[in-house]
Amino acid sequence: MLKDEEKLLRRVVTEFCESNVEKERLRIERDGIPDSLIRAAAESGFLGALAPPELGGSGLDLRSYSVLLQVMSKYSTSLAYYVFLQNSLFIAPLLKFAREDVGRSVIPEIASGGSKGTLVQDIFRRSKNSLSYEGKLNGMADMVPLPDADHHLALVRSRDGDALVLSNPGNVLERYRIIGLRGIEFGKVSYEGRADVITERGSSAAEELMGEVAIPLSAMALGVVERAVDMAAQYSKEREAFGSKLSEFQPIAFYIADVQAQFRVLEEYLYSDSPDPLTVKVLSLDLARKASRMSIQVHGGYGYFEDIGVERLYRDAAVLSSIAGNYLDDMTKLSRGLLGDFAAKI
Amino acid sequence: MYSLPEGYEDIRSRAREFALREFTEEVSRRYDESEEYPDEIRRKVFSAGFLDMADPWKVLIAMEEFCRVDPGLGLSAIASMFGSEILMLFGSDEQKERYLAPVLRGEKISGFAVTEPSAGSDVAGIKSTMERTPDGDYVLNGEKMFITNGTVADHYYLLARTSPPESPDKRHHGLSLAIIERRWPGVSPTKLRGKLGMRSTDTAEIKFENVRVPKENLVGEEGKGFYYVMTFFNISRIYVAAQAVGVAQGMLDLYLDYVLSSPSPPSEGAQFVLAEGATKVEAARLMTYRAASLIFQFNPDPALTSMAKYYAAEVANELAQKIMGIVGEDGLRGRLEKLYRDAKITEIWEGTSEIEKLVIYRQLSKRRSS
Ligand SMILES: Cc1cc2nc3c(=O)[nH]c(=O)nc-3n(C[C@H](O)[C@H](O)[C@H](O)COP(=O)(O)OP(=O)(O)OC[C@H]3O[C@@H](n4cnc5c(N)ncnc54)[C@H](O)[C@@H]3O)c2cc1C
Secondary structure, eight states: OOOHHHHHHHHHHHHHIIIIIGGGHHHHHHHOOOHHHHHHHHHTTOTTTTSOGGGTSOOOOHHHHHHHHHHHHHHOHHHHHHHHHHIIIIIHHHHHHOOTTTTGGGHHHHHTTSSOEEEEOGGGOSSOOOOEEESEEEEEEEEEESTTOSEEEEEEEETTEEEEEEEOOOEEEEEEOOSSOTTSOEEEEEEEEEEEEEESOHHHHHHHHHHHHHHHHHHHHHHHHHHHHHHHHHHHHHOEETTEEGGGSHHHHHHHHHHHHHHHHHHHHHTSSSOOHHHHHHHHHHHHHHHHHHHHHHHGGGGGBTTTSSHHHHHHHHHHTTBTBOHHHHHHHHHHHHHOTTTTOO | OOSOOTTHHHHHHHHHHHHHHHSOHHHHHHHHHHOOOOHHHHHHHHHTTOOOTTOHHHHHHHHHHHHHHOHHHHHHHHTTBTTHHHHHHHOOHHHIIIIIHHHHTTSOOEEEEOOBTTBSSOGGGOOOEEEEOTTSOEEEEEEEEEEETTTTOSEEEEEEESSOOSSGGGTTTTEEEEEEETTSTTEEEEEOOOBSSOTTSOEEEEEEEEEEEOGGGEESSTTBHHHHHHHHHHHHHHHHHHHHHHHHHHHHHHHHHHHHTSSSOOOHHHHHHHHHHHHHHHHHHHHHHHHHHHHHTTOOOHHHHHHHHHHHHHHHHHHHHHHHHHHGGGGSSSHHHHHHHHHGGGGTTTSOHHHHHHHHHHHHHHHHHO
């Protein structure tokens, strides 16, 4: 399934996480990702994973990039999301839509960890859409990841439709954490300043972007699944109740085997030659929710506490399920791919 | 039993109003973040008359309605009497006077300490010991884990081994229940932080080192502790079922708000989530009330009680995952995400879902063979 160089990458990322992330995992969740870890991730080429070498990046293809995110998510989905945000939501759209003279020049800074990027997805918000662009970016956006980032890409309404613009930082009005990815700060930001238009095809750019994040997002979800199963399996072999190991009880063994079986098929499919992104996304997010719930259950009371490390999987699974469209949207698109454009309208 | 006994719909409305008034988002968030025990809320719940052990239906309905808004706060208040049924059923008059009465007056808080670091589901596997002294008192040694109200309770009802089992298959013999005061020498509770949900409830690990326990504090007969604990669980589980029904209903409430606030009419997919969820919540509620009505008539059916708890917890957690997946980004902060976190405990405490299923099988097969 994985090619040799992908297996090598998996080893490298695993080693990186074992020596830099594992011991920090609780601190990441409580206080955010330490700068030293961000620097280390930059030095290892993770922050510029998708950027070409001439822009200071590692030039990974989608499969290798997925390997990176999956492994990292096992150790800290917050850190994996940070890498995802810099790459899939910032560098990738710039590479795809930006002209040489506008926007691309910031990519080397991002890849080296010298500055941070973020994406403001205002276009997808239902009623709260309040950003607009008329030569200047104006208005307020909520749920902005890394609200203090140096560069803000924003999908906004403009006079001539929707646009993707690159703006300077705005004024952060509120900072908060959400249910999961606790290592990442989110916030409310007000913008009023110069911004450069990257593309005027905002809506279709957004659609394309969402299509392209499906596989990396699924890889992070599979990282959650892998960790949940590994921990449940390990614990079930150690913990005893009624004089037997938990793994000796059929229901417990079946829970673990069931999730593991689904994981193997999905992982195989994700790294196959042409996986359908939406199919992988729907199934892996579903499995991440199921696996994390199962793992808490196998851990009993201990599973409910953060120091063990399975409850965060349950919270992170909820966020992964929500950051790029929701279940009904995904199922609608999946149905339309199968049945035609009029499917699932009602 | 298809509806609540007369008068309880009024109580439900009062409990709902109380929860909406007192458990504001600001209050909920504050306790959830600080993980502090909400003593002020407990006092208010008591003054408002909801903590009335003489009227278990009232307590059950309050539990459901409180958990619909904020399970952590609701539970903290109601479980301030945790374990009291033990004394009502098996306590001596002196014990009732000394320990139960002040709890029922809202002056003291109780806890129920069974679980240990190495034994939760396997109650008979506990290792704490109470050894008899020559004067007939006991000396308690051991460690309890995940004890609700652990650092705030005035006393605990605690299970410990008073004699070794006669044989490996009789491990549930030789266990006894005693009342242990938190302030006694040798009792050291440590608050456990960092829970997924129910964060305003107080949870502690408690060490007992050579704690002197007067013989008057033994509950009932020596060696019958396991039986008392199981009898208690057969009652207390119904309150967990009510918690789960409340949490699930709370999520449906929020989901409906979300669907109705959308600028476009909901798709059938969105409608069915509500329809299916509401159907299951209603089924769980009816099971809960039926099992409760038998318990409250002193004729409990442990199989039904376990079914209600298992099913209600399943519905709450299934709904939590489904609704979070649909509401998307809007659900990642605020009441919905909190209910998602709080729901999970209902599958774990007072008998995990797996233990409930074992109880159900055991009861049903026993019936067949008798
Ligand atoms: C927040 C919180 C508050 C609590 N409050 C209290 C309290 O006030 N007092 C108190 O005494 N306890 C309390 N508990 C403890 C709780 O009751 C236990 O966590 C629970 O009973 C499970 O025990 P355990 O954690 O040891 O899990 P284990 O018993 O180790 O179980 C682990 C897993 O194995 C499964 N399992 C075990 N045996 C079997 C079997 N035979 N067949 C199939 N599966 C099996 C379980 O279902 C579970 O999924 C609390 C726990 C929490 C998290």
